[in-house]
Amino acid sequence: MYKPSLLFAASEVYPFAKSGGLADVAHSLPRALACEYEVSVVMPLYRFVDREKYAIAALGEAFEIEMGGVEYPVELFGCEYEGLRHIFIYSPLLSEKDFLYGTPEKGYEDNAIRFGIFNYAIVSLLKRRQYAIAHLNDWQSALVPLLLKDEETISTKILYTIHNLAYQGTFEKSALAELGLDEGCFTMEEIEFYAMLSFMKAGIAYADMITTVSPTYAKEILTLEFGCGLDGFLRHHRNKLTGIINGINAEHFSPEHDSALVTPYSDLSGKALNKKAYLREVGLTGAKKPLFVFVGRFTSQKGLDILIESLPKMASTECNIALLGEGEEKYHAALKEIVSKYPNVYLEFGYDERHSHRMYAAADFLLMPSLFEPCGLNQMIAMAYGAMPVVHRVGGLADTVFEYTDFEPLANRGYGVVFTKASAHSFTKAFEQAQTLYKNKRHYNRIIKHNMRCDFSWQESAKAYLSLYAQLLK
Numbered sequence: 373m374y375k376p377s378l379l380f381a382a383s384e385v386y387p388f389a390k391s392g393g394l395a396d397v398a399h400s401l402p403r404a405l406a407c408e409y410e411v412s413v414v415m416p417l418y419r420f421v422d423r424e425k426y427a428i429a430a431l432g433e434a435f436e437i438e439m440g441g442v443e444y445p446v447e448l449f450g451c452e453y454e455g456l457r458h459i460f461i462y463s464p465l466l467s468e469k470d471f472l473y474g475t476p477e478k479g480y481e482d483n484a485i486r487f488g489i490f491n492y493a494i495v496s497l498l499k500r501r502q503y504a505i506a507h508l509n510d511w512q513s514a515l516v517p518l519l520l521k522d523e524e525t526i527s528t529k530i531l532y533t534i535h536n537l538a539y540q541g542t543f544e545k546s547a548l549a550e551l552g553l554d555e556g557c558f559t560m561e562e563i564e565f566y567a568m569l570s571f572m573k574a575g576i577a578y579a580d581m582i583t584t585v586s587p588t589y590a591k592e593i594l595t596l597e598f599g600c601g602l603d604g605f606l607r608h609h610r611n612k613l614t615g616i617i618n619g620i621n622a623e624h625f626s627p628e629h630d631s632a633l634v635t636p637y638s639d640l641s642g643k644a645l646n647k648k649a650y651l652r653e654v655g656l657t658g659a660k661k662p663l664f665v666f667v668g669r670f671t672s673q674k675g676l677d678i679l680i681e682s683l684p685k686m687a688s689t690e691c692n693i694a695l696l697g698e699g700e701e702k703y704h705a706a707l708k709e710i711v712s713k714y715p716n717v718y719l720e721f722g723y724d725e726r727h728s729h730r731m732y733a734a735a736d737f738l739l740m741p742s743l744f745e746p747c748g749l750n751q752m753i754a755m756a757y758g759a760m761p762v763v764h765r766v767g768g769l770a771d772t773v774f775e776y777t778d779f780e781p782l783a784n785r786g787y788g789v790v791f792t793k794a795s796a797h798s799f800t801k802a803f804e805q806a807q808t809l810y811k812n813k814r815h816y817n818r819i820i821k822h823n824m825r826c827d828f829s830w831q832e833s834a835k836a837y838l839s840l841y842a843q844l845l846k
């Protein structure tokens with residue numbers, strides 16, 4: 373069967389490099405699209421990508437990118453991974469850093485040039501291989517449609533996905549010349565953003581279509597409250613904007629086949645064994661008490677201020693709490709202090725994929741008081757593992773977690789404890805509701821068993837992307 377070609381570009385792809393959900397999406401969505409497209413995934417070849425493990429080898433294609441009067445060397449690498457073609461862009465400035473984008477406090481000074489190189493390299497790939505569709509993600513690849521604006525030899529259609537409007541790739545105006553961009557595009561209608569240069573605006577202005585990662589977030593970003601300064605601009609382009617909810621990789625996040633777990637499971641007795649083992653592992657006691665977990669970046673987006681304000685009150689009740697994550701220093705300090713006072717709170721700093729799986733398997737509840745959440749994957753992973761999410765009703769959380777009091781056994785939707793106001797007061801109330809529900813074991817078990825059977829895979833959402841691609845190719 374003839375398949376049109378698709379280049380899927382992201383700055384992080386699991387398992388090669390990951391800082392958050394984008395990497396999960398860039399891993400699992402392309403696989404779900406491969407039924408109808410010849411897919412290649414392209415990302416930067418960071419120095420910490422394990423070339424040996426994934427048999428990443430040079431493709432024998434090296435070239436120079438001319439950007440703002442400077443030549444930057446680029447070399448293409450590649451590998452087949454789980455049946456999919458992966459292309460890696462190597463260029464010293466882009467690749468030879470210890471982190472993806474910078475430290476938690478600060479992005480790298482030369483990020484405009486680093487990701488400028490990435491964008492120019494993608495354009496060069498599009499010229500060399502003539503893809504039918506380029507699917508770009510977040511600010512790190514958002515310049516591509518601007519660079520292609522006047523390229524008559526390329527007919528590639530472009531879909532641009534916003535995963536998080538809070539990270540726009542804004543830089544000093546001086547980056548304009550460094551990126552070899554014309555003064556003419558430094559206007560409000562194009563890439564100027566409060567006297568700065570914005571990568572994200574280039575994607576929004578010039579892509580043929582724009583998506584974001586949940587229907588609710590697609591509406592929220594048109595408002596002052598969630599628009600991060602781009603709401604007006606997005607309203608102007610709203611006719612090409614759609615919200616499509618993310619899925620999770622049903623194989624990778626399957627309690628039944630999860631090699632990170634002591635006892636993979638498909639029922640609640642198996643889950644109980646994982647809870648006991650996990651409590652032992654981290655030195656918590658009392659398997660009868662509900663276990664609440666938090667997994668994620670310690671940033672204000674994830675509701676860390678609300679979490680920290682609420683924790684002492686929560687920890688004073690009959691429960692265990694385990695937290696895994698890393699992020700801003702001020703949150704690290706505040707959490708450390710709380711943990712020193714409450715022996716029923718366990719805290720681990722760092723990024724640990726396998727540990728997070730054991731937490732989802734052990735947990736009775738997942739705490740997710742995000743201030744905003746474009747989609748969120750944790751809540752879906754938690755539900756698949758039989759942990760009930762306690763969430764603030766925003767963005768993708770509103771689209772994936774329904775109020776447990778409205779539980780309908782036949783619906784293909786997950787249920788949890790939902791609160792509507794982003795405050796420590798509302799969050800603590802929701803926490804108390806969760807405690808009460810947990811005591812009603814029959815009801816609680818019925819809901820989490822239902823959640824475990826729900827379909828959070830890419831199946832439906834991949835269809836929505838395929839239908840947008842089809843419209844683009846018409």
Ligand code: ADP
Pocket residue numbers: 391392393394396667668669696697698722723724725726728747748749750751753
């Ligand atoms: P975001 O992309 O905003 O960080 P998502 O909910 O979309 O949030 O995705 C987060 C992903 O990263 C999930 O797969 C989650 O389990 C994982 N994750 C986040 N922090 C950690 C951590 N410290 N250790 C392990 N996994 C983590």
Ligand code: GLC
Pocket residue numbers: 392393394397535536585618745746747748749768
């Ligand atoms: C972003 C968002 C998160 C979303 C992820 C994948 O990092 O913060 O909500 O799930 O992208 O789309």
